[in-house]
Amino acid sequence: MADSMYDQVRTHLLAPAGLGPTEIDLALNRLLARGIDFGELYFQRRVREGWVLEDGSVKNGSWDVDQGVGVRAVANAGTGFAYADSLALPALLDAADSARAISREAGAGQVRIAPVTDYPLRYQAADPTAGGGSAERVELLRTIDAYVRSLDARVNQVTVSLTASHDQIMVACTDGTLAGDQRPLVRLDIRVLMEEGERREQGFSGGGGRFGVAGLMEPECWQHYAREAVRQAEVNLGAEPAPAGFMTVVLGAGWPGVLLHEAVGHGLEGDFNRKGISAFSGRVGEQVATAECTVVDDGTLDQRRGSLNVDDEGTPSGCTTLIENGRLVGFMQDKLNARLSGVQPTGNGRRESFAHLPMPRMTNTYMLPGAHDPSEIIATVEDGIYAVNFNGGQVDITSGKFVFAASEAYRVRNGKIGPAIKGATLIGNGPDVLTRVGMVGSDLKLDSGVGVCGKEGQSVPVGVGQPTLRIDGLTVGGTS
Amino acid sequence: MSRSELLEQPEREAELLAGIARRVLDRAASRGAEQAEVGASSSLNREAGVRLGEVEVLEEARDRGVRVTVYCRGCSGTASTGDLRPEIIDQTVDRALAIARHTQPDAAAGLAEAELMADDVPDLDLWYPRDVSMETLIERACAVEAAGRGADARITNSEGASVSAEASVSVYANSHGFVGSNRGTRYAQSCILIAGDESGMQRDYDWDARRRFDQLAAPDVTGREAARRTVRRLGARRIPTGRFPVLFVPEVARGLIGHLIGAVSGGQLYRRASFLLDAVGQQVLPEWASLIEAPRQPGGPASSAFDGDGVATRESALVADGQLLRYVLSTYSARRLGLTTTANAGGVRNMRLSGGQRSHEQLLEELGRGLIVTEVMGQGVNLVTGDYSRGAAGFWVENGEIAWPVEEITIAGQLRDMLANLRAAGTDHDERRSLQVPSLLVAEMTVAGQEA
Numbered sequence: 001m002a003d004s005m006y007d008q009v010r011t012h013l014l015a016p017a018g019l020g021p022t023e024i025d026l027a028l029n030r031l032l033a034r035g036i037d038f039g040e041l042y043f044q045r046r047v048r049e050g051w052v053l054e055d056g057s058v059k060n061g062s063w064d065v066d067q068g069v070g071v072r073a074v075a076n077a078g079t080g081f082a083y084a085d086s087l088a089l090p091a092l093l094d095a096a097d098s099a100r101a102i103s104r105e106a107g108a109g110q111v112r113i114a115p116v117t118d119y120p121l122r123y124q125a126a127d128p129t130a131g132g133g134s135a136e137r138v139e140l141l142r143t144i145d146a147y148v149r150s151l152d153a154r155v156n157q158v159t160v161s162l163t164a165s166h167d168q169i170m171v172a173c174t175d176g177t178l179a180g181d182q183r184p185l186v187r188l189d190i191r192v193l194m195e196e197g198e199r200r201e202q203g204f205s206g207g208g209g210r211f212g213v214a215g216l217m218e219p220e221c222w223q224h225y226a227r228e229a230v231r232q233a234e235v236n237l238g239a240e241p242a243p244a245g246f247m248t249v250v251l252g253a254g255w256p257g258v259l260l261h262e263a264v265g266h267g268l269e270g271d272f273n274r275k276g277i278s279a280f281s282g283r284v285g286e287q288v289a290t291a292e293c294t295v296v297d298d299g300t301l302d303q304r305r306g307s308l309n310v311d312d313e314g315t316p317s318g319c320t321t322l323i324e325n326g327r328l329v330g331f332m333q334d335k336l337n338a339r340l341s342g343v344q345p346t347g348n349g350r351r352e353s354f355a356h357l358p359m360p361r362m363t364n365t366y367m368l369p370g371a372h373d374p375s376e377i378i379a380t381v382e383d384g385i386y387a388v389n390f391n392g393g394q395v396d397i398t399s400g401k402f403v404f405a406a407s408e409a410y411r412v413r414n415g416k417i418g419p420a421i422k423g424a425t426l427i428g429n430g431p432d433v434l435t436r437v438g439m440v441g442s443d444l445k446l447d448s449g450v451g452v453c454g455k456e457g458q459s460v461p462v463g464v465g466q467p468t469l470r471i472d473g474l475t476v477g478g479t480s
Numbered sequence: 481m482s483r484s485e486l487l488e489q490p491e492r493e494a495e496l497l498a499g500i501a502r503r504v505l506d507r508a509a510s511r512g513a514e515q516a517e518v519g520a521s522s523s524l525n526r527e528a529g530v531r532l533g534e535v536e537v538l539e540e541a542r543d544r545g546v547r548v549t550v551y552c553r554g555c556s557g558t559a560s561t562g563d564l565r566p567e568i569i570d571q572t573v574d575r576a577l578a579i580a581r582h583t584q585p586d587a588a589a590g591l592a593e594a595e596l597m598a599d600d601v602p603d604l605d606l607w608y609p610r611d612v613s614m615e616t617l618i619e620r621a622c623a624v625e626a627a628g629r630g631a632d633a634r635i636t637n638s639e640g641a642s643v644s645a646e647a648s649v650s651v652y653a654n655s656h657g658f659v660g661s662n663r664g665t666r667y668a669q670s671c672i673l674i675a676g677d678e679s680g681m682q683r684d685y686d687w688d689a690r691r692r693f694d695q696l697a698a699p700d701v702t703g704r705e706a707a708r709r710t711v712r713r714l715g716a717r718r719i720p721t722g723r724f725p726v727l728f729v730p731e732v733a734r735g736l737i738g739h740l741i742g743a744v745s746g747g748q749l750y751r752r753a754s755f756l757l758d759a760v761g762q763q764v765l766p767e768w769a770s771l772i773e774a775p776r777q778p779g780g781p782a783s784s785a786f787d788g789d790g791v792a793t794r795e796s797a798l799v800a801d802g803q804l805l806r807y808v809l810s811t812y813s814a815r816r817l818g819l820t821t822t823a824n825a826g827g828v829r830n831m832r833l834s835g836g837q838r839s840h841e842q843l844l845e846e847l848g849r850g851l852i853v854t855e856v857m858g859q860g861v862n863l864v865t866g867d868y869s870r871g872a873a874g875f876w877v878e879n880g881e882i883a884w885p886v887e888e889i890t891i892a893g894q895l896r897d898m899l900a901n902l903r904a905a906g907t908d909h910d911e912r913r914s915l916q917v918p919s920l921l922v923a924e925m926t927v928a929g930q931e932a
Contacts, residue, residue, distance in 0.1 A: 057585075065572070081537060085542070137582075401857070403860070422865075424860065425860035475930075
């Protein structure tokens with residue numbers, strides 16, 4: 001299957017630009033100056049289609065095409081990088097000449113590349129932007145709008161957006177790597193604004209993954225998101241001010257896994273650790289979480305938003321254990337950081353596009369399930385909050401401080417879930433927050449497929465997940 | 481065009497882009513679009529990054545792009561491409577037209593009225609081309625980082641320093657016959673350092689960006705400032721939960737005023753997603769404060785004679801004596817609200833908060849016992865309700881004097897109250913920014929840290 005993926009990309013991406021094995025060899029050979037550890041060509045064409053509904057009608061749609069080639073040459077820890085928005089040979093060779101300037105030494109070499117094809121596919125080559133279907137998509141958004149409005153008369157504004165993209169990449173490297181991938185990605189977002197008296201509140205839901213638009217057109221799929229968005233807005237209409245202070249926090253299953261992404265995920269990326277600037281640097285083997293906690297980064301899940309067949313350096317995707325029974329066991333690596341750290345790449349080399357350099361990035365990051373029933377966990381909380389939905393987070397990987405902002409949360413007293421509270425930021429310290437995990441639920445859930453991770457100005461799609469967790473002490477930033 | 485050609489003859493690049501724009505508009509018209517608009521841009525960037533005295537990244541970048549929107553019988557469609565070959569440009573126009581066949585009519589869609597187009601496009605003093613060599617950038621980055629690492633023995637590591645030289649040319653044209661062109665240069669340097677002691681590691685940075693390369697801060701100024709900002713965070717701790725006055729330094733005070741601007745922006749208003757609905761004429765800041773937009777300021781960070789719709793920009797107050805005078809509107813959002821555009825398609829340009837008079841020492845004295853916030857984290861800002869809750873770091877102040885660094889706390893409040901009850905402002909505007917806001921003293925916020 002992977003060989004047909006490679007063949008298709010060769011046919012659809014490279015052949016129309018007049019690029020074949022000879023041209024790729026020519027460009028790679030230019031990168032082989034003395035002192036260059038490896039050189040790489042990354043060809044890409046990405047088509048994105050988007051439709052947005054507002055005020056009951058689809059008023060605009062967009063179609064965006066980006067294509068180009070990014071060339072890098074790496075000498076020890078230094079990288080020369082250039083890119084061109086044309087796939088034509090002269091532009092490719094110019095970019096190669098600019099990139100190899102990282103080494104001041106002259107020289108030439110010969111490289112032999114062969115396609116990497118012996119890995120399983122996590123998603124198919126479906127192109128969700130091909131084959132028309134615009135009329136059906138527009139109709140879907142209108143149907144969703146009518147459904148949302150039928151759910152609750154207090155719904156004032158409904159925004160629905162549908163995006164579909166098809167990303168074709170080919171990576172050729174002087175280490176012999178040659179791999180192609182075609183990545184479908186679709187996403188549906190539903191946002192509602194509800195008004196009651198003087199109060200106005202929003203609710204949001206959505207999802208997607210690496211499959212065709214048909215998957216989102218199933219009524220049971222979009223109706224679920226619609227009800228969820230309305231329910232959240234309704235909950236927020238009745239929310240009281242959140243408490244302020246240090247308290248027990250129970251995090252719901254699924255999307256609250258953004259905790260793991262921020263608190264430990266970024267700190268376990270290979271670049272920060274090689275440089276010794278992460279709060280986790282030099283701590284492999286140490287206990288950084290309670291024994292109930294095992295956290296993995298897994299790019300091999302079928303059709304998930306963060307999944308990859310091969311990463312952006314042509315390394316087949318993997319499942320990397322980061323924390324095993326509370327002990328820090330591994331980092332996520334791209335080729336450059338793996339080589340400098342004397343370890344193997346883990347399939348985490350990702351880049352936003354040909355115009356950006358790859359670096360170690362997460363795919364789908366989640367905690368494995370524990371032993372406790374979620375209701376049993378809530379029952380143990382005397383005084384705290386239960387947060388089930390979040391807006392996203394941020395981390396300072398050096399100090400380890402991270403935040404994530406709750407968008408749906410409840411007060412918990414004497415083991416009972418109480419009134420809804422307004423959104424509040426939670427702040428903690430990455431290296432010790434998981435040492436405060438008191439209980440881990442049996443209800444592992446992955447998010448619905450809307451995650452975007454930003455690092456050094458580059459955005460990539462990711463997934464998160466976790467079972468219900470009780471954290472015995474986290475600072476909650478409410479007002480009361 | 482090559483790098484040196486673009487730097488020496490930006491008019492030629494602008495003419496090339498204008499030619500593409502004409503091609504787009506002609507094709508759109510011949511295929512049935514009643515109106516069309518197109519933006520085309522071309523930019524060059526050369527950047528050197530060093531870490532621990534060694535080259536880490538050398539980058540040569542060339543970005544180009546074209547974005548077209550067509551309007552047919554009240555329906556619109558948008559398409560973009562980074563591939564500027566004529567046949568691809570034509571396909572892109574056809575894509576936009578195909579999309580417009582499926583969208584639904586929108587009475588607010590379409591170009592701004594022809595009489596609003598900028599009829600004069602003065603030179604705004606934004607173009608200072610210089611073909612800075614990669615060697616020069618590398619040397620400068622090394623000098624910045626070395627100054628930072630040498631400034632304090634507690635600087636133990638570095639995320640590196642980088643220096644960049646960027647030049648861009650862009651054209652906006654529409655079927656009224658308007659063609660406007662902008663060009664600008666930007667040179668930037670930054671340095672991120674790590675400090676460490678028995679309390680742990682801290683990271684912070686400093687940067688500078690200018691239109692002219694020879695106006696960039698001296699390398700050692702940026703390096704030393706990065707070091708100063710980093711080491712002062714060492715030993716940070718939490719503080720007890722309570723309610724305190726909070727002094728926002730200019731870089732985070734900008735965010736507060738940014739939320740005010742966001743809440744009075746057309747897109748939020750017509751979606752009713754703002755805590756400042758129908759607020760024109762109301763007091764949104766204290767009486768001593770005004771917000772003036774100067775989009776044609778010579779050499780300004782965001783200067784342009786026309787906005788994203790081609791509409792002529794002009795100096796105008798958003799807030800005078802604390803009172804909101806207008807909204808921030810594009811042609812589209814203005815029509816949605818039954819109002820007239822404020823030439824803010826693409827956002828506000830060179831907005832400055834005036835009226836503050838306090839020195840840093842005076843602000844500290846007025847703060848008395850409370851918090852200085854130097855950094856906020858996370859997305860805890862709800863523009864619909866004005867609820868504000870962020871992670872924060874900064875300094876604790878006792879008796880008007882900085883006592884110790886603070887981290888892992890949250891600050892929370894209600895934006896409408898926080899803004900309307902600002903107690904004082906400084907005069908320390910950050911001239912490098914398009915939104916220039918001095919230090920702001922917020923009367924009181926809930927600060928959460930340890931158990932009280």
